[in-house]
Each structure stands twice: as structure tokens, then as C-alpha cells.
Amino acid sequence: MKIKVFVVDDHYMVIEGIRSLLQNENDIEWMGHATNAVSCLAFLKQQLPDIILMDVNLPDVSGIELCKQVRQLYPSVFVLGLSTFNQQPIIRNMLENGASGYVLKNATKEELLEAAKAVMAGKSYLSFDVALSLRKTDDELPIITRREKEILLLIADGLTNAEMAAKLFISIPTVNTHRKSLLNKFNVNNTASLIKLAAKHHLI
Amino acid sequence: MKIKVFVVDDHYMVIEGIRSLLQNENDIEWMGHATNAVSCLAFLKQQLPDIILMDVNLPDVSGIELCKQVRQLYPSVFVLGLSTFNQQPIIRNMLENGASGYVLKNATKEELLEAAKAVMAGKSYLSFDVALSLRKTDDELPIITRREKEILLLIADGLTNAEMAAKLFISIPTVNTHRKSLLNKFNVNNTASLIKLAAKHHLI
DNA sequence: AATAAAATCATCTTTTTTAATGATTGATGC
DNA sequence: GCATCAATCATTAAAAAAGATGATTTTATT
Known part of the structure; x- marks a missing residue:
């Protein structure tokens, strides 16, 4: 066969x-x-x-x-x-x-x-x-939540915290919280590194 | 033949x-x-x-x-x-x-x-x-200078303006100038968009 | 040699991001 | 039902980036 x-x-x-x-x-x-x-x-x-x-x-x-x-x-x-x-x-x-x-x-x-x-x-x-x-x-790729992923995509699209907050109907501090946990989870210090890493792993 | x-x-x-x-x-x-x-x-x-x-x-x-x-x-x-x-x-x-x-x-x-x-x-x-x-x-991909490219790579590596200035032996305002002209040439508003675009075009 | 382009620096202002901490609510899983 | 985690919001402050303008010195190019 x-x-x-x-x-x-x-x-x-x-x-x-x-x-x-x-x-x-x-x-x-x-x-x-x-x-x-x-x-x-x-x-x-x-x-x-x-x-x-x-x-x-x-x-x-x-x-x-x-x-x-x-x-x-x-x-x-x-x-x-x-x-x-x-x-x-x-x-x-x-x-x-x-x-x-x-x-x-x-x-x-x-x-x-x-x-x-x-x-x-x-x-x-x-x-x-x-x-x-x-x-x-x-081990290497952090596990991020749905909301964090959403924020990540918006950051990559160039939105500011205020714009994201408006778009998602949440407060600016909340956006900030997610943003910070992204930096934490990816173990980077700023947006540039975050986006580069995310791009490398085809997340954005 | x-x-x-x-x-x-x-x-x-x-x-x-x-x-x-x-x-x-x-x-x-x-x-x-x-x-x-x-x-x-x-x-x-x-x-x-x-x-x-x-x-x-x-x-x-x-x-x-x-x-x-x-x-x-x-x-x-x-x-x-x-x-x-x-x-x-x-x-x-x-x-x-x-x-x-x-x-x-x-x-x-x-x-x-x-x-x-x-x-x-x-x-x-x-x-x-x-x-x-x-x-x-x-039309789409801007022509950037040697120095701008250098700065772009360092931004992608997560360096701050101060760190780049120290690394390249130039002043912080100068780094800033290059940085701003990168944003201009790529027609974006912030670092996140810049890095995403650069990654898309395999520049970093 | 002249012109243009690139790289450098300065000042000042505004916006945005990052950091540090704490706290509440709702959902998920055991 | 209890523990854990996700998602939400708040306050305050420091650091960094972005925007606007102008000016000088190298370096290429013609």
C-alpha cells in the first residue's frame, strides 16, 4: 500500500x-x-x-x-x-x-x-x-496574556498610552501596567528592545 | 555551446x-x-x-x-x-x-x-x-546615512540617547538629531513604529 | 573651488515613557 | 470555597524621547 x-x-x-x-x-x-x-x-x-x-x-x-x-x-x-x-x-x-x-x-x-x-x-x-x-x-519566550498581546500590537503600531486607553476603553494607568509587565516578561528596558524582540519572534 | x-x-x-x-x-x-x-x-x-x-x-x-x-x-x-x-x-x-x-x-x-x-x-x-x-x-524606503543607520541599530539594541552618545563619543543632542531625522525619514512618530518598520525591511 | 550633504552641537518645551507601590474586582482552576 | 491570576485603576516622580530652530564644521561631489 x-x-x-x-x-x-x-x-x-x-x-x-x-x-x-x-x-x-x-x-x-x-x-x-x-x-x-x-x-x-x-x-x-x-x-x-x-x-x-x-x-x-x-x-x-x-x-x-x-x-x-x-x-x-x-x-x-x-x-x-x-x-x-x-x-x-x-x-x-x-x-x-x-x-x-x-x-x-x-x-x-x-x-x-x-x-x-x-x-x-x-x-x-x-x-x-x-x-x-x-x-x-x-524557556525563552515569555507567556503573555491576551490583553498584553493586544497592547503589544498597539505599541508596535505606534499608538501612545493615551491612544491605546481611548481605543480599549480603559484608563491610561492600566495601559501602563500592561506595558510594564510586557517589559518585565520580555526582560527588556524599553520599547525599542521590546519591539525588536517581538518582531524577531514574529509576534507582531 | x-x-x-x-x-x-x-x-x-x-x-x-x-x-x-x-x-x-x-x-x-x-x-x-x-x-x-x-x-x-x-x-x-x-x-x-x-x-x-x-x-x-x-x-x-x-x-x-x-x-x-x-x-x-x-x-x-x-x-x-x-x-x-x-x-x-x-x-x-x-x-x-x-x-x-x-x-x-x-x-x-x-x-x-x-x-x-x-x-x-x-x-x-x-x-x-x-x-x-x-x-x-x-519611494518607500528612505535613504539613511551611515551615522543614522548606526544610531538605528543602537536604538534597536535598547540603548538610550545618553548611552549612544557615550558609545559614539558624540553629544546627546547630536544623537537626538539623528534620531529625529530617522523618525522623519521613515515618516513615523515614535520609536516603536520605527523599529517595527526597520525590522520589516530587515534593516536590524 | 564651490555647493551640497552629513555630522556635529545648543537651547528650550512638551509629551511620553519608565519606575515604584498599592489596591480592588472578576474569573479560573483545584 | 480558596487561591491564583488577569485586568483594572491610582498617585507620584524621574527619565527619556519628541518637536522646533538655528548654527558650525567636516566630508563628498561636481
């Missing part, structure tokens, strides 16, 4: 690369590809693969959203996240939305096959670097 | 994709690949391709640096930049360091061939989106 694989990625080179890597594998059946979320969903109405290799950066809908939809509509289809960068929040998000694993684009053929087989066996698979960085992140 | 092509990219999928796309082309001779700058330079000591397809994000040295070195050591070898994202400052930098063009990783086989031929004919080639965004950038 071959593993039916489908790829969603907006880069032809990557699609072609995966196809080329897997084409002579006896265990793999290539079902085709899509370059965006819409055509991926259209394809799934016709046929169901066993595994979708899914890039997280798609031109229309984000891979995270697509992953969520696919898993809801077709629970039998496993999703393997795929991307160039080792971005913890995104990877975390993919996994929370039903992805069975995550491989980076520098994966070898062997790693791809290993991942596919692990997923088909009901296990999950993470590239070594991904697993490593996910573990590290737990 | 076939065009001899060599690829430098740290993603196997991309290398394999390009190889697969070009392998049946009569005009193209595949010379091999490297996954980092060091092995690329090692290869060039043995043989010289006509064109190097070069990713800008390499694990050891940046593509920009590698491009510069290759062009200095082997002026007959053309470099075509290659990357996932349409990052204006990086692209600009590659071109300034001798690259003959730039293609995105969602390029089709046709586009790759067109780019290769253009480069061999002494022309330069830019993906449509790249050309578009480079033109747009001229």
Missing part, C-alpha cells in the same frame, strides 16, 4: 524538488500539487491523499488556516508542515491546528520518507532543529 | 527542484551544487561554470558576501541571485555586489531559462515582482 502524497507550496522549485526526490520511491504515490490554498481544497473534493506536505507561507490563506480546515473537513488526511525557517510560533500554531509534524526545506529524501512513515504510523515527526528550537522556546 | 550552471542553496528540495527542471534542457549543462559558501568556493577552484544560481541565505557566509568574492576571483562567472522572499535591501545589495539578476523561488522553468539566457547575453534579469518592488522601494 503506497502512501499517497500531495504537496501545497507556492514555489515551483520546491514542488519539483519534492516530486523529483520521491518519484522513484516504491512506497510513495505522487498525487500532484497545488500552489495555493484554494486549489488545494478544490483538489481534496475530488481525491484524498494520505499526507499533505504543506508550506506555511501560501499566497492566499496561511498554511495554518488551511491546515485547520483540511483537518476539520477530512480527518483522515494528515498534514506535514513545511517551511524554510525555523519559526517557533508558527510551527507551534501549525501543530495546534492539527499538523502531524514539521520538516524544514533542507530535509533530505531520507528525512522526508522517515517523516511520511512516522505520520502514517500515527506518530508525529519534527525535524531535529525544529524539535530543538521548540524545546528551547519554552 | 551549453550554459554551464551551478547551484548554491542550503535546501536540498530546491537544488533537486532546479536540477529536475533543467535536466532535460539541451541548452543547459548541470555542473552540480553546493550547500554552503565554503564548498562553493572549493568547487570553483576546480571548475568554472557560466552561471551560479545563488541563494542569499546561506548557513556560513551570506550570499551577498559570496557573490562579491566570486565576482572578484572569477569575473567570467555570472551570479544569479535566488531567494524565497522579495526583500528589497538584500536584492539591491546583491546587485551592487556584482549579481547579474535575481529570480524568486516560485520561478517556472521558462523563467529560469529566460534569466539564464539573458545573463549569458550580458544583460541582467529580474523577476517581474522583484523589478516591481525595487522600483517601488525607491
